[in-house]
Amino acid sequence: MKINKTASSGSMESSDIMITVSPAKEKGIIIELVSDVEELFGSKIKKVIRDTIKEFEIENIKVMANDKGALDYAIRARTKTAILRALKECSLNE
Amino acid sequence: MLWNIKINFIKPNYNDYSWKALLRKVGLKPEKNLDITLLVKEQNKLVATGSLDGNIIKCLAVDPNYQKQGLMSIVISRLKAFLIRRERKNYFVYAHRNQVPLLENLGFNELVGVGKYPVLLEDGISKIEDYINIINSKITSFNAKKKYEQGKIASLVMNCNPVTKGHSYLIEKASRNNQLVIIFILSEDKSLFSAKERRNLLQKVVAGKDNVIVVPSGNYILSYSTFPKYFLSEDQEKESIRLYAQLDAHLFGKYFARSLGIKRRYVGTEPNSVVTAIYNQQLKNILPQYGVDLIEIQRIEMKGIPISASRVRKLLKEDKLDQIKSLVSRTTWDYLKFWSDQNEDK
Amino acid sequence: MNNKLRRSMLYIPANNPAMIQDAFIYGADTILFDLEDSIAISEKDAARELLIEALNSLNFNNTEIAVRINSLDSKFGLKDLKSIVPIGPDIIRIPKIETKEQIIKIDKLITKLERKANLQPGFIEIMAMIETAKGVLNLEKIVASSERLSALTLGAEDLTTDMGIKRTSLGRELFLTRSKIALVAAAYKINAIDTVFSDFNDLNGLKKETLQSKELGFTGKAVIHPRQVDIVNHVFTPSQEEIEDAKEIVRQASQAEEFGKGVIAVKGKMVDLPILNRAKEIINKYEKREVIK
Numbered sequence: 112m113k114i115n116k117t118a119s120s121g122s123m124e125s126s127d128i129m130i131t132v133s134p135a136k137e138k139g140i141i142i143e144l145v146s147d148v149e150e151l152f153g154s155k156i157k158k159v160i161r162d163t164i165k166e167f168e169i170e171n172i173k174v175m176a177n178d179k180g181a182l183d184y185a186i187r188a189r190t191k192t193a194i195l196r197a198l199k200e201c202s203l204n205e
Numbered sequence: 206m207l208w209n210i211k212i213n214f215i216k217p218n219y220n221d222y223s224w225k226a227l228l229r230k231v232g233l234k235p236e237k238n239l240d241i242t243l244l245v246k247e248q249n250k251l252v253a254t255g256s257l258d259g260n261i262i263k264c265l266a267v268d269p270n271y272q273k274q275g276l277m278s279i280v281i282s283r284l285k286a287f288l289i290r291r292e293r294k295n296y297f298v299y300a301h302r303n304q305v306p307l308l309e310n311l312g313f314n315e316l317v318g319v320g321k322y323p324v325l326l327e328d329g330i331s332k333i334e335d336y337i338n339i340i341n342s343k344i345t346s347f348n349a350k351k352k353y354e355q356g357k358i359a360s361l362v363m364n365c366n367p368v369t370k371g372h373s374y375l376i377e378k379a380s381r382n383n384q385l386v387i388i389f390i391l392s393e394d395k396s397l398f399s400a401k402e403r404r405n406l407l408q409k410v411v412a413g414k415d416n417v418i419v420v421p422s423g424n425y426i427l428s429y430s431t432f433p434k435y436f437l438s439e440d441q442e443k444e445s446i447r448l449y450a451q452l453d454a455h456l457f458g459k460y461f462a463r464s465l466g467i468k469r470r471y472v473g474t475e476p477n478s479v480v481t482a483i484y485n486q487q488l489k490n491i492l493p494q495y496g497v498d499l500i501e502i503q504r505i506e507m508k509g510i511p512i513s514a515s516r517v518r519k520l521l522k523e524d525k526l527d528q529i530k531s532l533v534s535r536t537t538w539d540y541l542k543f544w545s546d547q548n549e550d551k
Numbered sequence: 552m553n554n555k556l557r558r559s560m561l562y563i564p565a566n567n568p569a570m571i572q573d574a575f576i577y578g579a580d581t582i583l584f585d586l587e588d589s590i591a592i593s594e595k596d597a598a599r600e601l602l603i604e605a606l607n608s609l610n611f612n613n614t615e616i617a618v619r620i621n622s623l624d625s626k627f628g629l630k631d632l633k634s635i636v637p638i639g640p641d642i643i644r645i646p647k648i649e650t651k652e653q654i655i656k657i658d659k660l661i662t663k664l665e666r667k668a669n670l671q672p673g674f675i676e677i678m679a680m681i682e683t684a685k686g687v688l689n690l691e692k693i694v695a696s697s698e699r700l701s702a703l704t705l706g707a708e709d710l711t712t713d714m715g716i717k718r719t720s721l722g723r724e725l726f727l728t729r730s731k732i733a734l735v736a737a738a739y740k741i742n743a744i745d746t747v748f749s750d751f752n753d754l755n756g757l758k759k760e761t762l763q764s765k766e767l768g769f770t771g772k773a774v775i776h777p778r779q780v781d782i783v784n785h786v787f788t789p790s791q792e793e794i795e796d797a798k799e800i801v802r803q804a805s806q807a808e809e810f811g812k813g814v815i816a817v818k819g820k821m822v823d824l825p826i827l828n829r830a831k832e833i834i835n836k837y838e839k840r841e842v843i844k
Binding site for chain 1: 278283289292294330
């Protein structure tokens with residue numbers, strides 16, 4: 112599958128993560144992570160994001176993640192919502 | 206953590222007393238020209254706010270009595286989500302110096318700052334470095350084709366609304382005295398002629414010159430994001446124009462001049478517009494810090510009056526097409542005739 | 552149908568991870584995750600997704616889990632129901648109920664979804680929110696229409712809007728409705744949960760209103776702030792004296808039965824069957840469970 116537009120989900124409030132996905136030119140999953148706990152959990156957070164993306168079989172995607180200490184379930188939910196929004200044809204109504 | 210806060214987007218209400226009071230509390234002035242305002246309330250008390258003007262976050266404030274409770278994160282998250290839903294690739298904040306650490310923690314990068322306010326920060330999926338890379342590769346491929354060596358590089362930033370003989374004269378001067386001339390044509394679509402029209406006309410004017418390249422100014426040079434005052438009416442505080450002009454000059458020097466090796470910037474002397482005159486003055490003060498000389502060229506005149514795009518626009522409005530002919534190039538003249546016919550009915 | 556201990560139901564906006572994670576620590580009997588009014592239209596999808604993941608992976612210390620979905624008349628309601636039922640919350644709160652037909656339809660839908668998710672049919676209870684004048688009039692038919700329906704609750708803001716009247720601090724405008732909800736709930740042995748008290752800084756006001764609710768026959772109250780939990784729990788928990796009295800009633804009643812004695816009196820009051828049942832209920836609810844405070 113392919114995403115055609117940029118979309119985001121989540122927030123930068125405590126215990127949350129803000130995920131922004133956009134179409135990438137090159138093949139692959141590129142993840143840029145900013146996190147308060149990057150040293151300890153950076154690779155784990157990236158893995159959760161990556162695994163969630165793989166479920167959608169999306170190949171060209173750039174992810175910007177701004178983490179504020181989100182647990183795995185929240186990372187999964189936010190990634191999923193961002194992708195679903197990016198796959199949607201039209202923008203959401205306000 | 207605050208429970209039961211109410212978060213609402215509203216149409217800006219410039220008379221809202223509690224909103225103005227909150228802004229003053231954090232040392233900001235209420236601004237005009239906002240598209241939308243976010244209000245965060247706890248038990249009907251306004252505790253945080255932020256507004257959007259295009260892709261710029263302004264009037265950002267958290268009540269000092271409610272700090273460290275995540276309100277800034279809420280405001281920024283909501284505004285960011287709003288901007289992304291509108292498919293903005295990048296966005297800016299005009300912040301107070303005190304707010305910078307918090308904003309950096311929320312993903313923003315400081316571009317430049319002048320005193321306590323404004324500090325310009327940026328975030329998004331495409332940032333200033335990406336933009337400069339694009340310009341850089343354009344210039345590299347242009348140079349390769351034309352077989353120019355890297356030497357004295359000059360630049361001009363022009364709106365060309367529309368391009369006149371005044372512009373041609375400036376370009377000619379720069380072209381003759383430098384190995385490469387980069388013209389940044391304003392990307393903002395807030396002028397009489399569209400960005401595309403302006404660019405096409407300019408391209409035709411510089412077509413014969415093989416050391417002149419035209420590139421879009423993007424979001425960072427004299428754009429609505431970096432210098433909103435340039436596009437707003439003239440009747441504004443000079444102090445505020447000066448601040449934004451400084452911001453723009455620093456941005457140009459720090460990012461564009463440094464990365465692209467620009468050593469000179471050409472401007473025409475400004476007899477009429479207050480905003481442009483202030484702008485030129487700030488360029489003159491600031492650019493040398495970045496190793497860039499500002500070269501002011503006396504405007505050429507026609508019948509004792511300097512040639513300027515505003516003069517052309519005025520004549521167009523008065524339907525004095527014949528008087529424009531001597532002010533612009535042949536191709537521009539042809540287009541203006543066509544344009545004038547097209548717009549006659551309006 | 553049962554009559555569970557549901558003194559306090561704490562509303563938690565389902566789009567806020569920090570609030571979701573901490574929801575169980577405040578001592579509310581039920582955590583009420585909200586997908587409806589506290590979630591902006593543009594965030595409905597995100598809240599639903601977050602709640603699904605949270606309920607699937609977090610442990611709420613065995614606290615009862617309720618989910619308020621969007622009205623089935625909105626474009627989000629059906630999607631909410633379809634994604635929430637498979638996770639098997641204890642109870643689903645459904646807004647804007649005004650006819651039994653709505654409940655019958657929802658009951659069928661939940662049964663279908665339960666089967667699909669390999670849940671025991673009837674596992675999920677429902678709580679009907681009465682928010683319109685019509686809903687108040689149809690209360691009994693609504694309650695009688697489904698075995699799942701285990702709680703009634705009042706949506707005061709919408710009801711007063713529907714009636715074109717204002718909410719006052721005295722609450723006279725809601726007197727009839729509150730009484731009727733408590734009455735019907737008592738008749739069908741289900742919970743009656745009162746509407747929220749929205750000024751969470753006014754704890755005295757909360758206590759006053761909660762005491763009134765209890766007097767009318769409510770068994771619990773929804774709360775919007777953790778600091779409201781203790782007061783509401785306290786009000787709806789019988790005093791030690793009441794529990795002791797209840798034990799005495801039950802003890803004497805069983806003795807009377809043993810000796811074939813018909814009528815008994817405790818503390819000078821005659822004990823008939825309803826009083827005995829009430830006493831048993833109190834013991835059942837508050838003696839066997841470890842109740843804080």
